[in-house]
Amino acid sequence: MSAETVSIAITGAGGAGVMTAAQMVLNAAARTGLYGLMARSTGPQIRGGEAAAFIRLGAKPVNCLDNRFDVMVSLDWLNVERFAAEIPLDAASLIVCDADAGPPPSRIVASGAQFVTLPLQQTVKSLPGGRLNMLGLGVLAAILGVPDDAITVVVEKALRKRGQAVLDAGLAGVTAGRSLVEGLDVGRFHLQGASTAARTDRWSVSGNEMAGLGAVRGGIRFVAAYPITPATEILEWLAPNLEKVGGVLVQAEDELASINMIIGASFGGTPSLTATSGPGLALMMEAIGLSVASETPIVVVNVMRGGPSTGIPTKSEQSDLNIALYGLHGDAPHIVTAANSISDCLFTTQWSVHLAEQLQAPVITLTDQSLGQSRAVIDRPADISFFSKRETFAAAAATPYQRYAITGSGVSAMAIPGTPGGEYVADGLEHSVTGRPSSGAEDHGEQLAKRARKLEDLDYGQYWAEIEGEGPLAVVTWGSCAGPVREAAELARAAGMDLRVISLRLLAPAQTDRLEQALAGVERLLVVEQSHSRQFYRYLRAFYDLPGEIRVFSRPGPLPIRSSEVLQHIQSWS
Amino acid sequence: MSALPEQTALSASDFKSDYRPVWCPGCGHYSVLSSLTKALAELAVRREDIAVISGIGCSSRIPAYTNLYGFHSVHGRALAVATGLKVARPDLLVIVAGGDGDGYSIGGNHFIHACRRNVDMTYIVMDNQVYGMTKGQASPTTPADWDKSKLTPHGTGVSPFHPLAVALAAGANFIARCFAGDPNGTARVITEAVRHPGFSMVQVLSPCVTYQPEQREWKNTVRKADIVTTSEADLAARWLMADDGLSTGVMYKGHRPVYRPELEETASVADLEKWFAV
Numbered sequence: 001m002s003a004e005t006v007s008i009a010i011t012g013a014g015g016a017g018v019m020t021a022a023q024m025v026l027n028a029a030a031r032t033g034l035y036g037l038m039a040r041s042t043g044p045q046i047r048g049g050e051a052a053a054f055i056r057l058g059a060k061p062v063n064c065l066d067n068r069f070d071v072m073v074s075l076d077w078l079n080v081e082r083f084a085a086e087i088p089l090d091a092a093s094l095i096v097c098d099a100d101a102g103p104p105p106s107r108i109v110a111s112g113a114q115f116v117t118l119p120l121q122q123t124v125k126s127l128p129g130g131r132l133n134m135l136g137l138g139v140l141a142a143i144l145g146v147p148d149d150a151i152t153v154v155v156e157k158a159l160r161k162r163g164q165a166v167l168d169a170g171l172a173g174v175t176a177g178r179s180l181v182e183g184l185d186v187g188r189f190h191l192q193g194a195s196t197a198a199r200t201d202r203w204s205v206s207g208n209e210m211a212g213l214g215a216v217r218g219g220i221r222f223v224a225a226y227p228i229t230p231a232t233e234i235l236e237w238l239a240p241n242l243e244k245v246g247g248v249l250v251q252a253e254d255e256l257a258s259i260n261m262i263i264g265a266s267f268g269g270t271p272s273l274t275a276t277s278g279p280g281l282a283l284m285m286e287a288i289g290l291s292v293a294s295e296t297p298i299v300v301v302n303v304m305r306g307g308p309s310t311g312i313p314t315k316s317e318q319s320d321l322n323i324a325l326y327g328l329h330g331d332a333p334h335i336v337t338a339a340n341s342i343s344d345c346l347f348t349t350q351w352s353v354h355l356a357e358q359l360q361a362p363v364i365t366l367t368d369q370s371l372g373q374s375r376a377v378i379d380r381p382a383d384i385s386f387f388s389k390r391e392t393f394a395a396a397a398a399t400p401y402q403r404y405a406i407t408g409s410g411v412s413a414m415a416i417p418g419t420p421g422g423e424y425v426a427d428g429l430e431h432s433v434t435g436r437p438s439s440g441a442e443d444h445g446e447q448l449a450k451r452a453r454k455l456e457d458l459d460y461g462q463y464w465a466e467i468e469g470e471g472p473l474a475v476v477t478w479g480s481c482a483g484p485v486r487e488a489a490e491l492a493r494a495a496g497m498d499l500r501v502i503s504l505r506l507l508a509p510a511q512t513d514r515l516e517q518a519l520a521g522v523e524r525l526l527v528v529e530q531s532h533s534r535q536f537y538r539y540l541r542a543f544y545d546l547p548g549e550i551r552v553f554s555r556p557g558p559l560p561i562r563s564s565e566v567l568q569h570i571q572s573w574s
Numbered sequence: 575m576s577a578l579p580e581q582t583a584l585s586a587s588d589f590k591s592d593y594r595p596v597w598c599p600g601c602g603h604y605s606v607l608s609s610l611t612k613a614l615a616e617l618a619v620r621r622e623d624i625a626v627i628s629g630i631g632c633s634s635r636i637p638a639y640t641n642l643y644g645f646h647s648v649h650g651r652a653l654a655v656a657t658g659l660k661v662a663r664p665d666l667l668v669i670v671a672g673g674d675g676d677g678y679s680i681g682g683n684h685f686i687h688a689c690r691r692n693v694d695m696t697y698i699v700m701d702n703q704v705y706g707m708t709k710g711q712a713s714p715t716t717p718a719d720w721d722k723s724k725l726t727p728h729g730t731g732v733s734p735f736h737p738l739a740v741a742l743a744a745g746a747n748f749i750a751r752c753f754a755g756d757p758n759g760t761a762r763v764i765t766e767a768v769r770h771p772g773f774s775m776v777q778v779l780s781p782c783v784t785y786q787p788e789q790r791e792w793k794n795t796v797r798k799a800d801i802v803t804t805s806e807a808d809l810a811a812r813w814l815m816a817d818d819g820l821s822t823g824v825m826y827k828g829h830r831p832v833y834r835p836e837l838e839e840t841a842s843v844a845d846l847e848k849w850f851a852v
């Protein structure tokens with residue numbers, strides 16, 4: 001058990017309810033004042049197959065999964081070997097498994113972990129309506145020392161709507177699970193929630209839900225959706241919630257439709273967004289260029305998964321950076337942002353909506369599977385509101401309206417249909433200041449410069465990056481890698497090292513001066529990212545003068561970047 | 575079309591911009607532009623409440639030749655842009671216009687689903703059975719043996735499809751065919767299409783005098799359809815499949831449910847956030 005956290009893996013056949021049980025453990029622990037993180041790993045099967053949930057609990061906010069697991073609860077051994085690489089175990093680990101499940105896989109045995117076999121299946125059979133995962137929940141609650149009342153509330157919340165019988169069976173399963181653990185020495189896994197924060201001040205959220213909330217907070221009221229793993233939950237969260245705040249979600253026939261629908265809705269004055277993943281983003285590229293040329297604000301949240309092509313849909317990777325930055329044809333300045341934690345999916349999406357609206361340009365917001373589909377217990381995020389709105393044309397002025405007027409900021413007032421005197425045609429053809437199609441060199445030059453200038457000249461304030469620490473060694477990273485990097489930096493500092501961590505939130509337009517300033521005095525620079533071709537490193541090389549000696553720790557998905565690996569890179573260099 | 579504030583005493587020319595179209599002399603699209611502006615004058619809707627949405631092609635140039643709000647988007651996607659606009663802004667009158675290549679080929683999927691979704695808008699397809707803008711290639715309505723394109727020197731060898739039959743099968747609520755050579759008739763049908771709720775499909779035979787000069791003959795071969803408008807889809811289907819594609823008229827006016835989500839606020843963002851509390 002590392003410092004003040006405890007890590008648990010729960011595995012079982014898909015459909016056994018592993019994810020449900022894990023989420024209940026997380027939420028119950030949250031009710032006792034603990035923070036936590038829950039990641040999921042599933043095979044390619046739609047239903048069935050094998051599923052694993054990874055939980056890490058702690059008295060302080062949890063940045064990432066641990067490098068090892070304290071406890072593994074295995075509901076059966078079916079295909080568990082597929083996850084072995086994702087579940088590092090050692091002699092200090094405890095494995096709880098079913099007495100009737102047969103011999104454990106050799107790779108798991110080789111870890112040297114302590115085994116405890118319990119009559120799980122046998123007990124479930126003796127319970128009317130018994131479910132293995134509820135029994136597992138009881139086992140876990142007892143191992144972790146989560147009190148009965150916290151578990152009961154969470155089970156009631158989840159099962160009440162399925163009727164009293166299901167609820168009673170669930171609670172009976174939990175009780176039976178608890179009693180199986182009686183007499184086992186598990187005190188070392190008990191954590192104390194340090195905080196007594198009011199429960200409304202702690203949230204249990206997934207990154208995808210936070211992206212959805214960020215959209216709504218930012219003012220998005222139209223969403224077009226085409227399902228794709230691992231972005232679908234953003235859309236599924238938005239469908240019922242958007243409707244409550246007076247917005248609408250349309251399920252489109254494909255991503256070509258969804259991206260063009262949001263352009264149409266935004267042309268009509270409604271802040272609009274879609275969410276997708278790599279293959280969908282590839283389909284949307286032509287229309288994102290239309291958003292650039294016609295200066296129609298839109299936000300595209302891209303939840304990255306393993307690529308190229310269909311790739312590894314259920315696993316995380318940071319390999320859509322290139323397409324997000326460079327995927328548009330022509331000189332097409334646009335904004336690329338990236339969330340660097342589960343809770344930051346909220347802020348970054350909300351900020352992205354603000355930037356799109358203010359700059360009348362497309363924003364591609366990058367998150368990934370490990371942020372989107374993981375859950376975290378977090379402090380209630382602050383209410384943030386950005387005051388500037390889309391600049392619109394008010395009413396007929398003395399001078400004729402020019403939709404694409406050359407202004408100091410590069411942003412020109414957008415007339416919204418319904419406004420008399422503002423009639424114009426939005427166009428992907430190059431145009432003059434009025435919007436009239438033009439192939440003239442002067443118009444092209446002016447409009448290209450205007451569209452670039454409005455993005456380059458904006459002061460993005462402190463939000464462009466998260467910076468912490470001081471020192472001659474800097475780790476520069478982005479997105480979900482920021483979690484393990486932060487934890488590694490904390491450990492390194494605890495060991496007496498000085499170092500800084502810079503995690504970029506604004507990737508385009510590049511904040512050259514700001515990063516160079518943030519890197520002043522740096523002698524060694526470690527780049528951490530999750531791609532095969534070092535996309536982030538190449539991006540840094542292309543846009544910034546990087547000081548000192550540079551090393552890169554880059555690896556593709558599906559295995560997560562672990563804090564111990566980052567720490568090793570840092571320490572081996574000191 | 576739902577009730578919009580009325581504007582009186584605008585004539586067709588009040589809806590035209592002063593840009594000179596890029597079209598070839600004699601192109602059918604000029605006449606469609608006139609029919610559209612005539613229909614809008616007849617409908618007496620305020621200019622600022624109308625949006626004309628198009629894709630890419632000679633025909634898709636039409637928004638700039640009106641003085642209305644418009645979107646000249648990308649090839650094939652006009653219906654998607656228009657769907658987003660109309661769903662988010664149900665108060666606007668939305669007209670979609672384009673060509674056969676734009677609508678039936680690259681935009682074919684959106685065509686099917688726009689019919690099926692049945693959002694209240696009018697789609698005008700200027701069908702010249704050719705890609706005019708890219709200088710004369712075959713489209714989904716080009717006859718299989720048309721061998722005038724360098725791209726398909728032996729003809730396409732592929733049968734043309736029936737856009738109106740497809741529209742009917744897919745769920746469009748209003749189906750008509752017009753001829754650019756009859757601008758007043760076309761204007762009347764567009765007016766009727768806009769007034770009818772849901773997705774209205776108006777195919778206009780609009781000659782491409784440059785790449786399909788044979789279509790000049792249409793003025794002799796196109797005729798009024800010998801049918802009365804029906805609301806029965808099976809009757810309309812049988813008629814459409816038997817027709818040679820040169821009969822004009824309103825073939826179908828249905829009562830299919832219109833897609834019109836309510837935009838009503840019943841909760842605040844703070845209410846949504848309560849759900850996340852542990």
Ligand SMILES: Cc1ncc(C[n+]2csc(CCOP(=O)(O)OP(=O)(O)O)c2C)c(N)n1
Nearest residue numbers: 630631632633649673674675676705706707
């Ligand atoms: C993605 C894309 N592919 C191809 C083109 C080239 N292109 C422009 S217009 C057009 C065909 C237009 O034909 P149609 O819609 O029938 O219009 P018409 O010119 O006949 O009125 C094509 C293929 C394009 N603009 N965009």
Ligand code: SF4
Nearest residue numbers: 598601632706782783
């Ligand atoms: S090429 Fe054909 S469709 Fe295009 S403007 Fe000329 S005549 Fe009209």
Ligand SMILES: [Mg+2]
Nearest residue numbers: 673674702704
């Ligand atoms: Mg054509």
